[in-house]
Amino acid sequence: MPLQPSPWKWPVRSLALAFAACAVLVATPRAASAQTVSQTTGTTLLDYLSDESTPSTHPNNVDATWISYADCENNVYVSVPLSVTVPSAGFSGYSISAFATTISGTDCGQPTSRSGTTGVCWQVLSSSIPVQQNNYFIPVRNLLRDIGQSAGLSPTYAQGTEAACHVATQSGAIPLSLQFIVFDLGGNEISSAVIGLNVELIGPAPPTGITLGVGEGLLKLSWTPVSDPTTQGFNVFIDPLPGHEGESHDGAVISTEAGGVVSTICADAGFTTEIVDSGLEGGEASTIQVPIDGGNCHTVTTYEASASQSSTCPSSILVGGVTGEIDSGLTTPITTTTDDASTVTSTDDGGIVPVVTGTAPTLAQLAQIDTSAQIGGGTQTSATIKGLKDGYVYTVALAAIDNLNDNGPLSTPLCATPSPIDDFYEVYRSEGGLAGGSYCALEGVGEPAGTGALGLIAAGMCVALVRRRAARRAGSDRRPS
Amino acid sequence: MTVRSRRSWLALSSVLGGAVLLLAAGRDARADDETGVLMTGHHQFESPQNFDIELRFSPYTPRVDYDPSLTGNPYTSTFGTAPRLEFAAEFDWEALRIPHVGTFGPGVSLGYTEMSALALLANPPAPPASQYSAENTNLAIFPMYAVLVLRADVLDREAHVPFVPYVKAGFGMALWHAYNDGGTSQVTNAQGVTVEGKGHTVGTQLALGLSFDLNVIDEHTARDFDNALGVNHTYIFAEAYASTLQGLGQSHALWVGNGSLTAPAWAFGLNFEF
Numbered sequence: 001m002p003l004q005p006s007p008w009k010w011p012v013r014s015l016a017l018a019f020a021a022c023a024v025l026v027a028t029p030r031a032a033s034a035q036t037v038s039q040t041t042g043t044t045l046l047d048y049l050s051d052e053s054t055p056s057t058h059p060n061n062v063d064a065t066w067i068s069y070a071d072c073e074n075n076v077y078v079s080v081p082l083s084v085t086v087p088s089a090g091f092s093g094y095s096i097s098a099f100a101t102t103i104s105g106t107d108c109g110q111p112t113s114r115s116g117t118t119g120v121c122w123q124v125l126s127s128s129i130p131v132q133q134n135n136y137f138i139p140v141r142n143l144l145r146d147i148g149q150s151a152g153l154s155p156t157y158a159q160g161t162e163a164a165c166h167v168a169t170q171s172g173a174i175p176l177s178l179q180f181i182v183f184d185l186g187g188n189e190i191s192s193a194v195i196g197l198n199v200e201l202i203g204p205a206p207p208t209g210i211t212l213g214v215g216e217g218l219l220k221l222s223w224t225p226v227s228d229p230t231t232q233g234f235n236v237f238i239d240p241l242p243g244h245e246g247e248s249h250d251g252a253v254i255s256t257e258a259g260g261v262v263s264t265i266c267a268d269a270g271f272t273t274e275i276v277d278s279g280l281e282g283g284e285a286s287t288i289q290v291p292i293d294g295g296n297c298h299t300v301t302t303y304e305a306s307a308s309q310s311s312t313c314p315s316s317i318l319v320g321g322v323t324g325e326i327d328s329g330l331t332t333p334i335t336t337t338t339d340d341a342s343t344v345t346s347t348d349d350g351g352i353v354p355v356v357t358g359t360a361p362t363l364a365q366l367a368q369i370d371t372s373a374q375i376g377g378g379t380q381t382s383a384t385i386k387g388l389k390d391g392y393v394y395t396v397a398l399a400a401i402d403n404l405n406d407n408g409p410l411s412t413p414l415c416a417t418p419s420p421i422d423d424f425y426e427v428y429r430s431e432g433g434l435a436g437g438s439y440c441a442l443e444g445v446g447e448p449a450g451t452g453a454l455g456l457i458a459a460g461m462c463v464a465l466v467r468r469r470a471a472r473r474a475g476s477d478r479r480p481s
Numbered sequence: 482m483t484v485r486s487r488r489s490w491l492a493l494s495s496v497l498g499g500a501v502l503l504l505a506a507g508r509d510a511r512a513d514d515e516t517g518v519l520m521t522g523h524h525q526f527e528s529p530q531n532f533d534i535e536l537r538f539s540p541y542t543p544r545v546d547y548d549p550s551l552t553g554n555p556y557t558s559t560f561g562t563a564p565r566l567e568f569a570a571e572f573d574w575e576a577l578r579i580p581h582v583g584t585f586g587p588g589v590s591l592g593y594t595e596m597s598a599l600a601l602l603a604n605p606p607a608p609p610a611s612q613y614s615a616e617n618t619n620l621a622i623f624p625m626y627a628v629l630v631l632r633a634d635v636l637d638r639e640a641h642v643p644f645v646p647y648v649k650a651g652f653g654m655a656l657w658h659a660y661n662d663g664g665t666s667q668v669t670n671a672q673g674v675t676v677e678g679k680g681h682t683v684g685t686q687l688a689l690g691l692s693f694d695l696n697v698i699d700e701h702t703a704r705d706f707d708n709a710l711g712v713n714h715t716y717i718f719a720e721a722y723a724s725t726l727q728g729l730g731q732s733h734a735l736w737v738g739n740g741s742l743t744a745p746a747w748a749f750g751l752n753f754e755f
Contacts, residue, residue: 213615215600215662220615384662421600423618424559425659425666425678428545431553434733436668436680439656 045195046079047071052137060232060403067140067176068404069201072165077137080195082180093185097157098125098136100143101177108179109189122146124178126157138178141165144199147174168201171230171408175199203408204228204400207381212396212414216421217389219396222382231378231400235407239395242387313395313415388418530713530754533588533632535571537720539748540564541594543622543737548727559618560596567594567622567739567748573630575754583633588649590628595621600661616662622737624724626653626686637714643694645716653686653724655737682726682734687742690720692752714754721745
């Protein structure tokens with residue numbers, strides 16, 4: 001007896017087919033989700049300002065894989081060219097994020113690396129609905145935000161602030177790993193790409209043996225040669241800026257004018273010399289020339305020169321405050337004489353005295369104090385700051401810079417007062433010499449035509465010799481052999 | 482003329498005369514050795530000789546403080562007494578050859594020397610603090626002269642005594658420039674006019690020297706030098722000179738000359754005739 005077809009056969013088959021169809025439909029997006037992310041071959045990272053359109057470049061052609069202090073202060077964005085394959089169903093449901101870590105070999109795709117007490121990656125980019133694009137902009141401040149923090153970083157995305165620019169505590173490069181990860185709807189890592197960066201926020205150590213000498217309207221800095229090969233030059237900071245003497249920062253007067261001596265010089269036949277009280281600190285006398293009679297006078301003010309290395313330098317910016325202590329070796333009471341001639345005696349502190357050192361100025365501060373006097377070359381050992389005013393106290397500090405122009409720590413500030421000098425020519429004139437004024441005889445005061453006459457005589461002699469010799473040769477040629 | 486100056490000139494004359502006599506005495510013997518192919522060849526291949534170039538080095542102390550109009554010693558008080566080195570070059574045209582004497586013609590020279598020292602502070606702090614600023618004060622001098630030169634090379638050419646005495650006389654001039662780290666020095670004169678520290682000084686130039694012909698050391702090389710570059714003779718020389726730059730024809734001048742007739746200066750160097 002032939003078997004009868006089961007009345008349930010076709011419904012079962014239909015159900016099986018439906019399941020199979022559903023399985024295929026479900027499996028299709030999974031297959032399409034196998035897109036990848038990688039850095040675009042043949043392209044490089046670029047820096048942009050925060051408008052993401054204005055390029056920002058490093059000095060000395062340093063590429064964008066390096067992050068400098070100026071990048072952070074200028075809120076630069078790193079543009080990362082990425083290639084992300086497009087799923088057939090589009091990007092809907094996927095996200096791309098970026099994480100940074102300073103721990104070498106860390107896979108930020110692992111949830112344990114991004115959260116909890118073991119979290120060492122911090123999120124620097126969050127794009128829940130990534131659009132198809134070639135470049136992803138990462139704020140440098142985001143990249144620097146959590147450098148130096150211990151494990152247990154916050155897993156959530158947060159915007160970095162200016163405070164991130166000060167995360168480094170010493171000079172030298174900090175390797176940074178930037179990892180882009182594509183997540184699916186369930187938060188699973190689909191693909192990732194890792195890019196290596198270097199962070200260098202602090203330049204080399206300042207030179208040692210710095211001295212500050214005074215000149216007329218100038219100061220001269222010198223220092224011992226530096227041995228750090230990363231030193232590419234130096235920045236000289238001065239407070240107040242030339243032309244801003246007497247102004248103040250933060251309401252505090254930062255420059256003072258020393259008491260000067262006003263001398264009068266008059267156009268007359270002679271001078272007499274008088275010994276006068278200079279009026280300078282200490283009351284020492286000086287000799288000045290006083291005109292015999294008046295008329296057609298002008299005044300010259302001179303100042304006592306000074307140079308000192310002291311925490312009392314009048315700069316609220318360059319003198320950073322007490323940052324350490326040293327054993328001075330003092331064993332006796334310290335007596336200080338003040339300007340009003342009174343004395344202040346302090347007890348010996350056991351030899352431990354505070355040391356005042358400079359602090360790295362911010363860009364905002366640099367705008368107030370930077371002379372834009374940048375000295376190229378790490379082998380330089382001196383600098384001259386010109387355009388200063390005699391009689392004003394200037395505070396000067398020095399920072400070494402690396403090839404990213406990152407300032408290193410400031411040197412101990414020095415302060416000095418430019419003062420007039422008596423150079424050779426001034427001494428010569430003061431002792432009766434009257435020469436000078438111009439190279440040219442015709443422009444010189446009281447110069448007769450003697451120079452020109454001498455030149456004409458010499459030229460005439462030369463011409464005569466030439467003509468005489470020519471005549472002799474001509475005569476010789478005409479002479480029969 | 483002082484005793485010192487007489488000694489200087491006499492010393493040079495004695496050296497000159499002694500050397501001539503000494504070498505003349507040995508002339509016959511040397512001639513026996515060299516009056517053959519070598520000397521004949523030397524003269525046969527000698528290129529024309531019309532010019533002379535000197536490379537000169539001289540200790541230089543400008544005689545600023547000798548200016549009688551000065552009330553002090555501004556140069557010495559600023560730069561001290563140590564002489565500086567002058568580099569100079571001289572080009573001579575040996576326009577005439579005087580038979581059995583030597584060459585005669587005009588020559589010009591340009592040199593350079595500079596002195597530098599820390600400038601004194603106009604208002605120094607009380608001692609023991611330094612009275613000097615950190616700023617340099619400098620004096621640059623460009624001495625130059627035009628002279629007539631007589632080189633008596635008759636001994637060298639005809640007696641094979643490798644010494645050539647010479648004498649120079651003419652006029653000199655020097656440009657000078659006083660400056661410091663801030664630029665050219667300036668003073669305000671009694672009329673309130675700013676005067677810059679630069680100018681020129683005119684004077685006379687006299688020199689008496691003695692050259693030693695280096696060709697005698699290696700005549701083959703000398704001949705090659707002549708054939709290749711046309712250099713007939715190479716000398717070393719010592720010269721006593723007086724660059725009396727005291728403002729000849731000028732009302733005011735910075736005395737930047739070196740040496741005088743009574744106390745000549747000295748120059749040493751190399752010269753090449755070609």
